[in-house]
Amino acid sequence: MNRRLFLSTATLASGSLMLGIKARAQASFPPTIDDFQPNRLLVFQKDGIIRLITNKTEMGQGTNSSIRLLAAEELCVPLDWIHQEVRVPADEGFVGTGGSWGMAGYYRGARPIFATARQLFVNAAGQYWSVDPKQIILEEGEFRHPTKSESVSYASLLEVASKLEVPEEAPLILAQAFKYIGKSHPHVHLEAQLNGTLPYGIDQQCEDMLYASIERCPVTQGKLKRFDSTAALHFPGVQAVIPLEGTSWEAYDYFPAGVAVLATNTWAAQQGRHLLEIEWDLGENQKLDNDFIQRHFSEQLDGKGVVFHQTRTEPNASENGTTLTAIYDTPFWSHSPMEPMNTLAAYTTKGCELWTPCHMQSRLLAAVKEVTGFSDRQIKIHTTYLGGSFGRRLLVDYAIEALLLSKASGKPVQLLNTRIDETKQGHYMPAGKYRLESSLKDGLPTSLKLKVVSLSIYAQREPEQLKDGIDHAIGDDFLRYPYAIPYVQYEQMLASEIQIPALWWRGTFANTAGFVMESWMDELAHSTQTDPLAFRLALLTKTEDLVKIRGEETMDKSLFRGVLQEIGRLSGWKKKRKKNQGRGVAACFTFFESYAAIVAEVSVKGNRLKIHKLYCVVECGQVVNPNLVRAQIEGGIVFALSAMLKASITFEQGEVVENSFGDYPTLTYKECPEIEIHLLPSERPACGVGELSNIPTFAAVTNAIFDACGLRIRSLPLNQYLEV
Amino acid sequence: MPSYSLSINGQMHTVEAPGEMPLLWVLRDLLDMKGTKYGCGLGICGSCMIMVEGKAKTACLLPVQAVGKQAITTIEGLSGNNDHPIQQAWRTAHVPQCGYCQSGQIMRAAALLQEEPNPSPEQIEAAMSQVLCRCGTYPRIKEAIQSAIQLSKKP
Ligand code: FES
Ligand code: FES
Numbered sequence: 001m002n003r004r005l006f007l008s009t010a011t012l013a014s015g016s017l018m019l020g021i022k023a024r025a026q027a028s029f030p031p032t033i034d035d036f037q038p039n040r041l042l043v044f045q046k047d048g049i050i051r052l053i054t055n056k057t058e059m060g061q062g063t064n065s066s067i068r069l070l071a072a073e074e075l076c077v078p079l080d081w082i083h084q085e086v087r088v089p090a091d092e093g094f095v096g097t098g099g100s101w102g103m104a105g106y107y108r109g110a111r112p113i114f115a116t117a118r119q120l121f122v123n124a125a126g127q128y129w130s131v132d133p134k135q136i137i138l139e140e141g142e143f144r145h146p147t148k149s150e151s152v153s154y155a156s157l158l159e160v161a162s163k164l165e166v167p168e169e170a171p172l173i174l175a176q177a178f179k180y181i182g183k184s185h186p187h188v189h190l191e192a193q194l195n196g197t198l199p200y201g202i203d204q205q206c207e208d209m210l211y212a213s214i215e216r217c218p219v220t221q222g223k224l225k226r227f228d229s230t231a232a233l234h235f236p237g238v239q240a241v242i243p244l245e246g247t248s249w250e251a252y253d254y255f256p257a258g259v260a261v262l263a264t265n266t267w268a269a270q271q272g273r274h275l276l277e278i279e280w281d282l283g284e285n286q287k288l289d290n291d292f293i294q295r296h297f298s299e300q301l302d303g304k305g306v307v308f309h310q311t312r313t314e315p316n317a318s319e320n321g322t323t324l325t326a327i328y329d330t331p332f333w334s335h336s337p338m339e340p341m342n343t344l345a346a347y348t349t350k351g352c353e354l355w356t357p358c359h360m361q362s363r364l365l366a367a368v369k370e371v372t373g374f375s376d377r378q379i380k381i382h383t384t385y386l387g388g389s390f391g392r393r394l395l396v397d398y399a400i401e402a403l404l405l406s407k408a409s410g411k412p413v414q415l416l417n418t419r420i421d422e423t424k425q426g427h428y429m430p431a432g433k434y435r436l437e438s439s440l441k442d443g444l445p446t447s448l449k450l451k452v453v454s455l456s457i458y459a460q461r462e463p464e465q466l467k468d469g470i471d472h473a474i475g476d477d478f479l480r481y482p483y484a485i486p487y488v489q490y491e492q493m494l495a496s497e498i499q500i501p502a503l504w505w506r507g508t509f510a511n512t513a514g515f516v517m518e519s520w521m522d523e524l525a526h527s528t529q530t531d532p533l534a535f536r537l538a539l540l541t542k543t544e545d546l547v548k549i550r551g552e553e554t555m556d557k558s559l560f561r562g563v564l565q566e567i568g569r570l571s572g573w574k575k576k577r578k579k580n581q582g583r584g585v586a587a588c589f590t591f592f593e594s595y596a597a598i599v600a601e602v603s604v605k606g607n608r609l610k611i612h613k614l615y616c617v618v619e620c621g622q623v624v625n626p627n628l629v630r631a632q633i634e635g636g637i638v639f640a641l642s643a644m645l646k647a648s649i650t651f652e653q654g655e656v657v658e659n660s661f662g663d664y665p666t667l668t669y670k671e672c673p674e675i676e677i678h679l680l681p682s683e684r685p686a687c688g689v690g691e692l693s694n695i696p697t698f699a700a701v702t703n704a705i706f707d708a709c710g711l712r713i714r715s716l717p718l719n720q721y722l723e724v
Numbered sequence: 725m726p727s728y729s730l731s732i733n734g735q736m737h738t739v740e741a742p743g744e745m746p747l748l749w750v751l752r753d754l755l756d757m758k759g760t761k762y763g764c765g766l767g768i769c770g771s772c773m774i775m776v777e778g779k780a781k782t783a784c785l786l787p788v789q790a791v792g793k794q795a796i797t798t799i800e801g802l803s804g805n806n807d808h809p810i811q812q813a814w815r816t817a818h819v820p821q822c823g824y825c826q827s828g829q830i831m832r833a834a835a836l837l838q839e840e841p842n843p844s845p846e847q848i849e850a851a852m853s854q855v856l857c858r859c860g861t862y863p864r865i866k867e868a869i870q871s872a873i874q875l876s877k878k879p
Binding site: 059060061062184186187189190191192193194195196197198199200202203205211236264265266267270336337338339340385386387388390416418419627631634635636637638639642660661662666667668669670671672674675 | 725742745746749752753754756758759760761762763764765766768769771798799800802803806811814815818820821822823824825826827830849850852853855856857858859860861862863864865866
């Protein structure tokens with residue numbers, strides 16, 4: 001997606017010379033044009049500001065703050081000249097953020113575009129002085145020539161540059177000369193975050209707006225039978241009560257049937273909800289409870305699935321030594337970003353405007369078009385700052401609900417979910433169940449047979465993404481463990497009968513595949529009385545280093561080995577454990593081409609678990625902004641710990657049991673272990689880090705628990721077994 | 725509708741609201757002070773943390789009728805110039821990620837140091853565990869609190 005985007009950006013670069021220029025008849029100096037846009041990413045202004053227009057959204061990860069560094073680096077200008085903004089979604093050009101590929105994509109795709117812009121201005125300086133551009137020196141945004149006493153700036157060369165052709169190619173700044181890349185810089189929004197002035201979606205306002213809160217059907221795909229709004233309408237501030245029909249799976253995004261209360265303030269809208277009398281037709285999904293789901297998973301595991309990966313044919317039983325089998329399972333998890341879903345929407349018959357914390361703006365635009373029948377020009381989508389997402393804001397359901405309420409009420413509407421809505425009516429990280437079977441001979445595994453049953457996000461929402469009935473999103477993460485095992489067979493079953501809204505979640509299936517695979521490696525190591533780190537390293541040496549995954553990605557075993565070796569050193573792996581103490585290790589390779597390894601240090605006294613420290617080693621290519629990379633690594637670890645300690649979404653009669661952070665707990669300050677991070681130097685281009693450190697955290701911790709007390713955790717969360 | 729005179733960040737504000745309306749919504753929707761955030765409305769997440777007479781309180785559980793003459797401080801009124809020791813320490817440690825919980829974190833930490841300039845690790849844990857962060861900024865909060873304690877000691 002990203003690569004294609006940048007190809008089209010490159011071909012458009014010269015065509016869009018026309019954009020933003022107020023044409024003048026003749027060249028003059030100082031400039032007579034206000035701004036000049038040589039490509040889709042940059043606008044050079046007369047006042048010296050360089051606008052950087054990206055298609056990425058800020059939600060705490062800071063991608064744009066770091067893309068600024070790339071632009072400043074290639075243009076050789078002071079950092080504060082670069083003002084970043086998010087592109088307004090329109091038909092042409094994708095706007096959306098996800099898959100941890102933001103920085104990686106810009107590092108590869110945007111730097112060459114920045115470089116051609118720089119070269120264009122170098123050429124312009126050459127033309128201005130009638131000298132060979134090769135003799136131009138560019139420093140801190142000033143162009144000089146050895147024979148000239150004056151210098152010129154980007155701003156003063158606008159007119160000249162706008163008349164020249166943008167060069168097809170230009171050399172990149174060499175890594176040795178980096179001034180910004182590789183050094184820590186803050187979030188651009190830091191100051192506003194310190195005094196509460198950064199405007200999130202929830203803070204958006206406009207004239208005459210109403211606040212809305214929706215009581216939604218508690219069971220997926222239930223229907224509204226009847227409702228009585230009399231009492232609600234009497235509550236002070238309540239202005240209207242509006243039913244919403246809800247959508248099917250096939251719609252742009254599923255949202256349940258509901259009844260919305262619109263009021264002059266948020267609190268009145270929420271209170272009005274309590275006064276509604278509603279009768280639902282809960283439908284067949286009432287049957288969904290934990291037992292039903294587990295039974296369905298088990299039945300599927302016992303049946304036959306689709307093989308999605310296999311190496312050679314199965315050896316006959318006589319070749320096998322001892323055999324080990326186990327079943328693992330993982331629960332549903334919620335995203336629960338701290339800012340609940342919300343959108344301010346203003347609909348009129350002439351067009352509509354949305355202010356929304358959504359990071360799939362192009363999808364939102366398509367959904368708004370479908371719902372309203374408006375053309376591109378009639379729709380304006382403003383991207384606000386986002387109070388977290390973890391995947392939830394890839395969807396657009398809340399924005400469409402707000403839009404429909406604005407249309408029905410004739411007023412601008414700010415819809416805000418409550419925390420309880422967020423917990424009970426989310427779209428969840430799918431639960432799964434896994435069966436593993438391995439044979440071992442002479443202390444080494446000879447086979448690994450894996451069966452995974454899981455809800456499939458694709459089967460539910462985009463069945464056209466399935467290939468021969470296989471959901472590769474579920475399968476691929478199991479292929480990213482490069483251990484040499486002669487015979488492997490991986491099989492999957494999609495639990496399509498479980499109609500619970502499923503969604504991408506920071507790392508999604510990489511988390512659960514990581515938990516299962518890296519726990520299993522630990523089980524195999526212990527069964528042969530081998531040190532788990534040494535056991536892994538022994539399985540990473542035999543064959544060539546480069547491994548192709550489904551012919552698409554390349555995984556480098558030497559880097560996988562590298563992060564494991566380094567984590568051994570950093571954590572003092574060989575140090576003697578004290579009584580009740582344990583250490584566990586796990587590693588991963590990811591679809592965004594980074595490698596990480598984690599060692600967890602825990603103690604288990606009686607039944608009480610304490611997680612003392614996590615060490616993390618990362619190989620993520622060129623580190624662009626160490627400050628923000630480290631923040632992502634810290635955040636990923638906390639995210640995984642939050643999920644694995646006490647959190648799970650469970651069901652009773654089709655309804656989610658949990659309500660809020662009280663019974664769906666997130667890690668607290670007190671519970672947060674010490675974290676030590678080591679970023680490995682690398683010559684590779686920048687790779688992703690947003691969904692990295694969470695992946696090996698799960699198994700590192702459970703492996704450490706086994707090391708401490710001999711308890712093998714095969715099911716999450718941990719509070720089923722331990723006091724945490 | 726009853727009317728209330730509130731002292732917020734050293735200024736008097738008059739609002740008309742039902743007495744049970746939580747101060748959080750009075751601040752956000754009636755007075756247009758959006759710095760205090762809603763995270764749960766249940767007193768669990770701490771995103772709405774403010775100071776009432778210098779003590780940390782969750783604004784989502786404080787009915788406007790219970791405020792009376794008590795002085796309210798919100799994130800908007802913590803300092804004139806983003807230079808409260810907590811803000812300075814937060815800046816140096818690059819604490820915020822998405823930042824949504826940070827008004828609450830900063831107000832909770834400021835209230836702690838106001839009450840106890842030299843808090844023990846247990847006191848810090850007890851106070852800061854009242855504000856949740858989904859982005860995982862705890863390691864940096866830990867570091868920032870220590871430097872804020874040092875900063876506050878300087879004359
Ligand atoms: S919003 Fe007040 S504690 Fe969560
Ligand atoms: S910084 Fe995002 S929730 Fe704390």
